[in-house]
Amino acid sequence: MSDWAHLASAPCGWLADPAPPESAVLSSRIRLARNLTGSAFPQRARQSDRAATMRKILDRTQGIDRLEGGVRLTLDGLERVQRQFLGERQLISQEFVDAPEWRAVVVGPDQTHSFMINEEDHLRIQAIRGGLDLDGAYRAADALDVDLDARLDYAFSERFGFLTACPTNAGTGMRASILVHLPALVRHKEVERAFEALRGKSLTIRGFYGEGSAALGNFFQVSNGATLGCREADILDRLDRATRDLLAWEEQSRDALWTRARSLLEDWIWRSYGVLRHARVLTAEEALKHASAVRLGVGLGIVDVPVGVLNEILVQSQPAHVQVASGATETSQANIWRATFVREKLTRADT
Amino acid sequence: MSDWAHLASAPCGWLADPAPPESAVLSSRIRLARNLTGSAFPQRARQSDRAATMRKILDRTQGIDRLEGGVRLTLDGLERVQRQFLGERQLISQEFVDAPEWRAVVVGPDQTHSFMINEEDHLRIQAIRGGLDLDGAYRAADALDVDLDARLDYAFSERFGFLTACPTNAGTGMRASILVHLPALVRHKEVERAFEALRGKSLTIRGFYGEGSAALGNFFQVSNGATLGCREADILDRLDRATRDLLAWEEQSRDALWTRARSLLEDWIWRSYGVLRHARVLTAEEALKHASAVRLGVGLGIVDVPVGVLNEILVQSQPAHVQVASGATETSQANIWRATFVREKLTRADT
Numbered sequence: 001m002s003d004w005a006h007l008a009s010a011p012c013g014w015l016a017d018p019a020p021p022e023s024a025v026l027s028s029r030i031r032l033a034r035n036l037t038g039s040a041f042p043q044r045a046r047q048s049d050r051a052a053t054m055r056k057i058l059d060r061t062q063g064i065d066r067l068e069g070g071v072r073l074t075l076d077g078l079e080r081v082q083r084q085f086l087g088e089r090q091l092i093s094q095e096f097v098d099a100p101e102w103r104a105v106v107v108g109p110d111q112t113h114s115f116m117i118n119e120e121d122h123l124r125i126q127a128i129r130g131g132l133d134l135d136g137a138y139r140a141a142d143a144l145d146v147d148l149d150a151r152l153d154y155a156f157s158e159r160f161g162f163l164t165a166c167p168t169n170a171g172t173g174m175r176a177s178i179l180v181h182l183p184a185l186v187r188h189k190e191v192e193r194a195f196e197a198l199r200g201k202s203l204t205i206r207g208f209y210g211e212g213s214a215a216l217g218n219f220f221q222v223s224n225g226a227t228l229g230c231r232e233a234d235i236l237d238r239l240d241r242a243t244r245d246l247l248a249w250e251e252q253s254r255d256a257l258w259t260r261a262r263s264l265l266e267d268w269i270w271r272s273y274g275v276l277r278h279a280r281v282l283t284a285e286e287a288l289k290h291a292s293a294v295r296l297g298v299g300l301g302i303v304d305v306p307v308g309v310l311n312e313i314l315v316q317s318q319p320a321h322v323q324v325a326s327g328a329t330e331t332s333q334a335n336i337w338r339a340t341f342v343r344e345k346l347t348r349a350d351t
Numbered sequence: 352m353s354d355w356a357h358l359a360s361a362p363c364g365w366l367a368d369p370a371p372p373e374s375a376v377l378s379s380r381i382r383l384a385r386n387l388t389g390s391a392f393p394q395r396a397r398q399s400d401r402a403a404t405m406r407k408i409l410d411r412t413q414g415i416d417r418l419e420g421g422v423r424l425t426l427d428g429l430e431r432v433q434r435q436f437l438g439e440r441q442l443i444s445q446e447f448v449d450a451p452e453w454r455a456v457v458v459g460p461d462q463t464h465s466f467m468i469n470e471e472d473h474l475r476i477q478a479i480r481g482g483l484d485l486d487g488a489y490r491a492a493d494a495l496d497v498d499l500d501a502r503l504d505y506a507f508s509e510r511f512g513f514l515t516a517c518p519t520n521a522g523t524g525m526r527a528s529i530l531v532h533l534p535a536l537v538r539h540k541e542v543e544r545a546f547e548a549l550r551g552k553s554l555t556i557r558g559f560y561g562e563g564s565a566a567l568g569n570f571f572q573v574s575n576g577a578t579l580g581c582r583e584a585d586i587l588d589r590l591d592r593a594t595r596d597l598l599a600w601e602e603q604s605r606d607a608l609w610t611r612a613r614s615l616l617e618d619w620i621w622r623s624y625g626v627l628r629h630a631r632v633l634t635a636e637e638a639l640k641h642a643s644a645v646r647l648g649v650g651l652g653i654v655d656v657p658v659g660v661l662n663e664i665l666v667q668s669q670p671a672h673v674q675v676a677s678g679a680t681e682t683s684q685a686n687i688w689r690a691t692f693v694r695e696k697l698t699r700a701d702t
Contacts, residue, residue, distance in 0.1 A: 263687050267631035274625030280618035336614050 003071035004082060008324055012089065013110030014130040015311045024247055024299060025132040026179040026219065026311060029090070030141040033164045033173035034123040034148070035155040041165040042118045050102040050118055057117050058104060060151040066144060069109035075100030084320035090128065092116055113140050115148070120165045121173075123148065130311070132243055134176055134236045168225075172232050176239050177223030179208055180246060183296040184253035186218045194249050195220075201242050202226055209288055216285060217292035217314075222246070254300060269297035273305075276313070277346050281332075282339035287317035291342075309349045313342050354422035355433060359675055363440065364461025365481040366662045375598055375650060376483040377530040377570065377662060380441070381492040384515045384524035385474040385499070386506040392516040393469045401453040401469055408468050409455060411502040417495060420460035426451030435671035441479065443467055464491050466499070471516045472524075474499065481662070483594055485527055485587045523583050527590050528574030530559055531597060534647040535604035537569045545600050546571075552593050553577055560639055567636060568643035568665075573597070605651060620648035624656075627664070628697050632683075633690035638668035642693075660700045664693055 014027055035041060039053050058072060075083060075096055083097040091114050092105050107114040116124040125148065127140035155163040162173035169175070185191040195205045202225040209216040222243065224235045257265050272293035275286065291313045297303035298310065315321065317338055323329065326337035365378055386392060390404050409423060426434060426447055434448040442465055443456050458465040467475040476499065478491035506514040513524035520526070536542040546556045553576040560567040573594065575586045608616050623644035626637065642664045648654035649661065666672065668689055674680065677688035 263632050263683070267690070270629040270631050271626060274629035275622060277629070278621040278625035280621050281614050332614070339618070 003073055004078065007071045007073070007107060007111070008082075008085065010109075010111065012312075012315060013112040014128045015308060015315060024181045024250055025243065026181060026314070027090075027128050027130055028132055028134045028137045028178050029126065029128045029176070030134070030137040031175045031177075032123075032125040032141050032145055033121040033162065033169045033175070034125060034145070035163055035165070036122050037153045037155045039122065042120065042122060043165060047102065053122055054102050054104055054117050057122065057152065058106075061106060061148060064144075064147045064151075066113065066147065067106060067108050070107045070114075072106045073104060075103040075105065081320050081323050085324050088318040088320050089315065091126075093119055093124075095119060108144075113144050115144065121169070123152075132178060132240070132247075134178070134240050138176070138232065138236055171229055172235065174232055174235060175223055176236055177221050178239065178243050179219060179221050180243065181217075181219055181292065181295055182246070182250050183218040183292055184257055185250050187257065188253045190249070190253060191220075194246060198222060198242055198246070201238060203239065203242055217288040219292070254296070258300060265300070266302055269293050269300075269302050273297065273303055273346075276342050278343070279339045281335045282317075282342060283335055284317055284319050284322070284338065287313060287338060287342055291317070305346065305349050309345055313345055317342060354424055355429065358422045358424070358458060358462070359433075359436065361460075361462065363663075363666060364463040365479045366659060366666060375532045375601055376594065377532060377665075378441075378479050378481055379483055379485045379488045380477065380479045380528050380530070381485070381488040382526045382528075383474075383476040383492050383496055384472040384513065384520045384526070385476060385496070386514055386516070387473050388504045388506045390473065393471065393473060394516060398453065404473055405453050405455055405468050408473065408503065409457070412457060412499060415495075415498045415502075417464065417498065418457060418459050421458045421465075423457045424455060426454040426456065432671050432674050436675050439669040439671050440666065442477075444470055444475075446470060459495075464495050466495065472520070474503075483529060483591070483598075485529070485591050489527070489583065489587055519577070522580060523586065525583055525586060526574055527586055528572050529590065529594050530570060530572050531594065532568075532570055532643065532646060533597070533601050534569040534643060535608050536601050538608065539604045541600070541604060542571075545597060549573060549593055549597070552589060554590065554593055568639040570643070605647070609651060616651070617653055620644050620651075620653050624648065624654055624697075627693050629694070630690045632686045633668075633693060634686055635668055635670050635673070635689065638664060638689060638693055642668070656697065656700050660696055664696055668693060
């Protein structure tokens with residue numbers, strides 16, 4: 001089995017791991033930006049330098065225990081749909097999808113920790129956890145960071161901390177983010193007010209699916225802004241507290257919906273369940289929208305579907321995931337395949 | 352138990368009786384217009400005369416075997432919603448709903464045969480059968496007609512046949528009609544062409560639910576036009592043949608849909624099933640529309656729901672039926688009750 005086939009068929013470790021009280025948080029993610037001494041930052045480097053950097057990192061990072069059983073992929077050996085698949089799975093950035101030359105990604109066995117080579121920085125280390133678990137994600141990223149540090153010479157300054165291609169990432173080089181599901185706040189049109197409050201705390205928010213403000217499925221990514229001059233623990237703590245405030249706000253909104261319009265809420269959720277459970281043709285946007293509603297229903301105790309199953313539907317219903325799994329190149333065929341996949345997932349969860 | 356309560360809780364005999372090859376036909380109905388000699392037609396009669404006619408007919412028609420176990424209702428003893436219920440069940444006309452004075456309806460035990468007193472004519476005898484069974488409906492109407500004829504003096508002329516308030520009904524006084532479900536013809540926009548062909552055969556077509564041409568749920572009523580100068584057998588034969596032509600046309604359209612757009616067809620039907628099976632709030636129009644789609648799915652072998660269950664949903668989901676069964680006077684409450692009713696029907700059919 002090729003590395004690619006191995007990765008594409010393997011489950012996503014963090015999907016099966018929802019933490020019930022904070023189940024409105026889909027995932028917690030840490031990214032660490034690291035660079036090597038003596039090599040130009042990727043955007044400034046000549047092709048030959050980038051090639052040398054990639055080879056050096058790939059060579060020196062073999063045999064790391066926590067990566068055993070994972071895969072190492074050079075991006076220009078992959079088709080575009082395969083790169084999109086990796087993007088949908090949050091293992092690589094959009095830049096990696098669009099420009100694969102002299103870039104690689106190394107992924108641990110359950111896809112919860114990985115690193116990109118030659119993104120904006122030489123190294124982008126990533127760890128991801130299901131639910132709200134920034135500490136867990138940080139510990140995993142930090143452990144991988146230690147492993148890599150032992151094999152590579154990091155560019156580090158006593159004054160600025162880790163040196164990065166873009167100065168806004170310098171210092172800790174850490175970007176912490178959570179992916180949160182806020183359907184009640186969106187429904188109440190309170191989401192903008194909540195986000196204003198977050199921005200006041202130097203946090204950044206963006207819709208996770210869909211461009212700009214159209215946050216398809218009501219999923220949002222909240223992450224820290226500044227990294228320079230802050231300690232990791234402070235950043236994590238600030239994001240964790242802001243997330244819990246956001247969850248409390250969402251919770252209040254859910255209670256209000258429940259009290260004021262329970263039947264309409266139940267109807268909305270059950271109709272979404274009905275579409276997922278019975279449709280024979282399903283677009284990616286519909287799958288996301290309806291899985292989002294059912295996820296809210298699970299949170300409210302209206303419908304009983306394992307959150308892990310819904311998370312799996314969210315991930316596996318994405319366009320490149322469906323194309324890779326089905327081999328379908330036409331949208332109409334992909335939509336049929338997606339409907340079948342979702343239906344079978346829910347049917348199995350039902351029995 | 353009052354006569355009303357007895358009727359409202361009794362099942363509709365013809366609903367449980369779908370004839371599979373012609374299951375696109377919901378029901379076959381015969382109405383016979385009859386009048387008494389020596390009494391003015393109802394519209395021309397004074398109130399006291401109408402009262403006398405009603406009492407006479409009610410008195411003389413007691414003890415008829417085939418009506419044993421049925422009910423006898425004077426309309427002005429009923430609330431408007433109860434009259435609407437009778438209208439929805441096709442036991443009385445809209446005129447009876449709107450103007451109940453000195454009017455009555457006598458209904459046989461399983462609601463498949465009945466007669467109205469003081470509609471446009473003194474008597475409107477009705478028999479109804481599930482599926483395409485005009486002969487069966489005619490035999491039942493004729494048998495009740497014979498019973499009534501033996502107890503009442505019918506106005507009959509050797510030259511004109513049965514005399515009726517409106518000359519277009521004279522002769523046989525018979526109106527034969529079928530209620531047919533033509534979703535594929537509607538979808539293909541061929542229904543108007545089909546109706547043109549019927550009009551050429553002196554048949555009348557109208558949308559059954561909803562006003563005018565907006566035939567909600569794709570149900571249509573086809574009936575004979577002229578009754579004067581025709582024999583009953585010829586009228587029935589003509590309508591039966593025209594119906595079979597229509598069914599063949601609908602069948603062709605269904606085949607074309609199946610061949611050309613099978614996935615979209617399945618999707619349409621299963622999403623309708625999903626709404627009926629899971630919605631928590633359901634309007635009468637939605638219930639009709641989606642039950643119509645599922646009924647098509649049963650005809651095509653896509654979904655397996657007993658046609659009798661769908662027919663029951665069609666009848667029991669109507670506004671007055673829901674109001675009577677639930678006691679709900681607010682639409683929002685009625686919509687919740689309807690969703691629960693439909694869901695439970697389908698859940699039971701599923702297991």
